[in-house]
């Protein structure tokens with residue numbers, strides 16, 4: 001656990017301040033180029049200064065020192081990016097050289113499970129949003145601009161779905177997808193079940209139906225595959241138990257179908273666990289989720 005107030009842990013403001021001068025961003029850029037060309041070998045002071053194009057060596061050293069420790073490390077042979085420096089450089093450069101892409105709105109080869117009208121996708125300001133003529137929210141996820149260059153709308157949607165499911169798996173492992181701090185997952189209460197992972201450190205947030213953690217479980221995924229659904233080939237909103245809440249049915253602690261009505265949820269909680277029944281066609285599967293959303297038991301009915 002990191003304590004933002006502790007003295008040996010630099011405050012986020014200090015990290016932002018360290019990047020506040022264009023020369024320092026140019027230094028990260030030059031070290032990134034060097035890393036690409038030469039691998040992790042450090043680059044000497046003079047060579048780095050020439051790459052960045054600063055003539056005044058005192059001024060250059062001052063800016064380089066502002067990046068030391070956190071973003072740049074000094075070895076006996078010169079300077080190189082730290083692991084954090086490489087990630088920060090990646091994040092800055094990802095948005096620097098790529099124009100934001102706008103695609104759609106356009107219909108996908110898919111229909112809305114709620115109303116049957118075609119699913120419509122839009123990519124704007126780095127966000128991929130899928131909805132329908134009736135504005136049913138089907139899917140929304142962030143896609144960085146440089147990942148969308150030259151891609152078609154359906155390729156971007158597929159990529160966004162891949163990112164979303166990687167984020168769910170990473171959140172279930174207790175790690176934030178953006179800042180790698182520890183993150184807690186929750187599944188809500190029976191009246192309002194839903195999968196959530198909200199980072200305390202950065203703006204990362206995963207929120208979706210209770211079926212999200214089920215879809216990435218190997219046993220559930222393999223059962224879905226035998227019923228003709230795979231995450232790679234089908235959109236997340238096309239899985240019958242994702243789009244249609246009614247097919248997620250409540251089962252009480254003794255395993256009896258409760259026949260709960262749709263209004264008060266389709267799930268029960270037993271000691272923080274949640275038992276959901278997932279149905280495709282005439283078959284169903286009962287999965288038990290612990291309070292963190294991890295699948296602890298799967299049973300075919």
Ligand SMILES: [Zn+2]
Pocket residue numbers: 112113114115116117132133134135136
């Ligand atoms: Zn709809």
Ligand SMILES: [Zn+2]
Pocket residue numbers: 176177178179180181199200201202203204
């Ligand atoms: Zn985070």
